[in-house]
Amino acid sequence: MIDLKGRKARYLLVYPDYTDRDLKSKQTGGNYSEGLASISAVLKQAGHSVGLLHLLYLHEEEDFKSKLKASGEWDIIGFSIRTTAFPDCQKYIKWTKEVYPDVFITCGSYHCTLVPEEVISVDGVDCVTIGDGEYAELELCDKMSAGEDYTDIESKWFKMPDGTIKKNPVRPLFADLDRLPIPDFDLFDYANLESVKVDTAIVIVSRGCFYNCTYCGNGNFRKVYPNKKIYARFRSPENAILYLKTLLSKYPNIKYINFRDAIFNMFPDWFDKFIELYKKEIHLPCTGNIRFDILTEDTVRKMKEAGFYTIDMGLESGDQEMRFKYLKRFQTDEMMINCSKWFHKYGIAQLTYNIIGLPHETIHGALKTIKLNAKMKSDRVIPNIFYPYPGTRLHDIAKEAGFLPEVISPDCRVPLVQPDFPEHEVLFIEAYFMHYVKKYKKAFAKGGKRGERMERRLDKAITERSVGSYKRRVWIHDRYTSVRNGLKDFLVNRMPKFYLFLRRQKHKKKAKEV
Ligand code: B12
Ligand code: SF4
Incomplete structure (x- = not known):
């Protein structure tokens, strides 16, 4: 003691x-x-x-x-x-x-x-x-x-x-996040955080999420509490604004806000009220994670007026059956394509999160993910390789199917061992994801017989390579990524103003394209 x-x-x-x-x-x-x-x-x-x-x-x-x-x-x-x-x-x-x-x-x-x-x-x-x-x-x-x-x-x-x-038992959750003090930003060397170097603050005004996607820990984090029903909570819109004002008064160089809440529009009424206040009181360019199945065009318009210049969304898999059966994400392709149109209409760039190497996935399933991104005209994509987090349903599905090794080495890049979707194919899809999204976008834009021919050629280029060819292309991409990351790291840390200039140019170009 x-x-x-x-x-x-x-x-x-x-x-x-x-x-x-x-x-x-x-x-x-x-x-x-x-x-x-x-x-x-x-x-x-x-x-x-x-x-x-x-x-x-x-x-x-x-x-x-x-x-x-x-x-x-x-x-x-x-x-x-x-x-x-x-x-x-x-x-x-x-x-x-x-x-x-x-x-x-x-x-x-x-x-x-x-x-x-x-x-x-x-x-x-x-x-x-x-x-x-x-x-x-x-x-x-x-x-x-x-x-x-x-x-x-x-x-x-x-x-x-x-x-x-x-x-000891787990204490009940408290419903009212406003009772928490404003976080101690100074715990960190705040001005030197990666995001702050490019004038961006990471902000989180909520806890938890009430969805049950099978690859995410949230379904289980919630279960530990005696009053799990209130697990998904937000600060009140007024308190969230106070949070932002406190942060901005301490760090006036912040010019962008990156809301990292699990799902920012989880409670549509809260969200509508918050963005109205945000528009009046903060109005800095911002971004956040958005779910499409609870969105309306009117909210997208208000988001644009409030300052949203980009949004993130979890697309995860372009294979609808995979989404419904294994991931428990009940969003149809059609719904995602339609909501994307609103973002393009109001000039908000769209970034998607995607998972590759899911249990029972094949390269043909992953191809559907690339194609759905192209149909949604995603501006940026983040392909993540599936990691089986213990305690999640998808971890157990992988285990039951025999895809899980005894021990996952911390250096391993593709955790699941699936004969129908081997490591070199998973790494190839991860590496060339955006490259092919762009190519399919062109094919779909062409349409007609020529578009279809282009699509078939691309399908073959992705799914019908030799093992050696997949591995070679991954090797080339790894070299390229390491140089690109080194350069980004250098720019963000040594020439942040120049990096910001390049980023702004990119967004201007996008805005002109709309
Ligand atoms: C915001 C966020 C991020 C942010 C900030 C990360 C961070 N370190 O806080 C960014 C974008 C950087 C990020 C990156 C990553 N993330 Co993330 N992220 C989230 C998200 C959406 C919210 C987390 C959050 O801030 N919650 C609110 C705060 C207040 O709660 P909290 O962090 O849980 O902290 C509380 C408790 O955990 C506890 N606690 C935390 N630390 C400590 C330490 C001690 C000593 C004690 C006693 C208690 C304690 O007390 C805190 C206060 O109540 C969650 C999903 C979710 N839960 O909704 C995923 C989540 C945390 N991320 C996850 C992952 C996997 C990652 C990445 C590894 C992804 C990747 N491959 O790059 C990286 C890791 C980077 C990193 N350095 O942590 C996983 C973690 C899964 C797991 N089992 O570990 C989650 C749960 C999503 C998922 N897939 O299930 N992430
Ligand atoms: S919506 Fe996002 S945070 Fe919520 S359970 Fe699904 S993956 Fe996790």
């Missing part, structure tokens, strides 16, 4: 914030995390001190230890663990205990919520937090400070001295 004898707690948050595990330290300042900024705001409000160890690349032992030592003295060290960061975090936790054997180690975030038993079994971990962390961490700090027993804190599991695990 740690007793701070009346002293306020010193809490260090550790944030492994990298997705490619390239050992080279990138120049980027990393991503904002609303969860960590929110925990920090709550703890600081109560007088505790909070620091951040923002890990921007995979750290080797000495590098990690020296940064940890340089960060200061701490009573509690909390690791934020999403699933793909778990293997690295196990090493960081071991090294942390070697540097500070007596420090109290707690872990939170998505992987802990999904599989707390896996995280608490790691040597050195003293407790895990399930679900939202602000008030569980506050109680921990307060109780340590007051020298009280803290092992009965709701939402936390504790490793007890006799080796048993004390599993």
Whole structure:
């Protein structure tokens, strides 16, 4: 038991914030995390001190230890663990205990919520937090400070001295997000965050999502709460505006807002009210994740007036059967094509998220995803390779079908082993996704017999290559991507104004095309 004898707690948050595990330290300042900024705001409000160890690349032992030592003295060290960061975090936790054997180690975030038993079994971990962390961490700090027993804190599991695990129930969610303080943006080296370098703030004014897509953790994150019905919540429109005003008064250089809420128009009435206020009080160019099945043309028009210059949407798969049967996304092709027309009509660029290598998918299914993007005239596409997050339905479907290896290595690029959609084909589709979307757009625009001939030629070029040809094209693309990413990283970090200029030119060109 740690007793701070009346002293306020010193809490260090550790944030492994990298997705490619390239050992080279990138120049980027990393991503904002609303969860960590929110925990920090709550703890600081109560007088505790909070620091951040923002890990921007995979750290080797000495590098990690020296940064940890340089960060200061701490009573509690909390690791934020999403699933793909778990293997690295196990090493960081071991090294942390070697540097500070007596420090109290707690872990939170998505992987802990999904599989707390896996995280608490790691040597050195003293407790895990399930679900939202602000008030569980506050109680921990307060109780340590007051020298009280803290092992009965709701939402936390504790490793007890006799080796048993004390599993406390998860505290109910609070409905009213307005009671949370405005996040502690200064926890981060905010001006150096990757988005802020290009004058863009990442903003999140909600929690959760009420849909049940089978590849996403949300369906399960919700289940842990006793009052799961209120899992999807937004700050009130007025409070969301206060959030933005606070942020903008601190960082007046921000010129763009990137709303990263899971689904920004989840509650259409809230959304309509918010964009009206946003138009009046903020009116900066912005973007957000939008679902098409709850959208009207009138809302799209209002979005344009409020400042939306681009939107993101999850298209995921262009194969309607795959979407309905396996992904549980009940949006028809027709609906998506029609809503896209509204965005083109009002001059809002459209970016889609797509998944490749889904269980039971073949290259022919992935081709449908490329074609649907072309039919929707997507302006930008992000193809992601499917990752089976434990606890999700699609993970279990992959497992039942025998596509899941025993262990997924952190360096593996295509996690599922599917004879009908082998790794080289998945990587080829990922690499040439946008290239072919553009080609099909041209074919569809031509129409008639010539368009059909072009479409057939493209179909063949995608589906009828030799294994060697797929692999060669992937190799070429990998080289190209590494140069392009290096250049982007350089521009964003060393010449951000020039990068912004190029981005603006691109958007102007798009606006002219409309
Ligand atoms: C916004 C968002 C992003 C943003 C910001 C990421 C971030 N680090 O916060 C960006 C665009 C950068 C992003 C990137 C990625 N994301 Co993302 N993202 C989201 C999204 C839509 C909302 C997250 C959010 O901010 N919620 C609101 C905040 C307040 O809640 P929170 O972060 O959960 O934090 C609370 C608790 O988790 C907990 N907590 C968090 N950390 C800690 C630490 C301690 C010590 C404690 C005690 C508690 C605790 O307390 C917090 C406050 O209550 C979720 C989906 C969703 N849940 O709706 C996916 C989600 C988190 N993303 C996911 C993924 C996979 C990624 C990427 C790996 C994608 C990729 N391949 O590039 C990257 C990872 C980059 C990174 N550095 O984290 C997955 C994670 C799945 C998993 N099992 O780990 C999610 C859940 C979506 C999904 N597919 O299921 N993402
Ligand atoms: S709509 Fe998005 S955030 Fe919600 S469950 Fe589906 S994938 Fe997850």
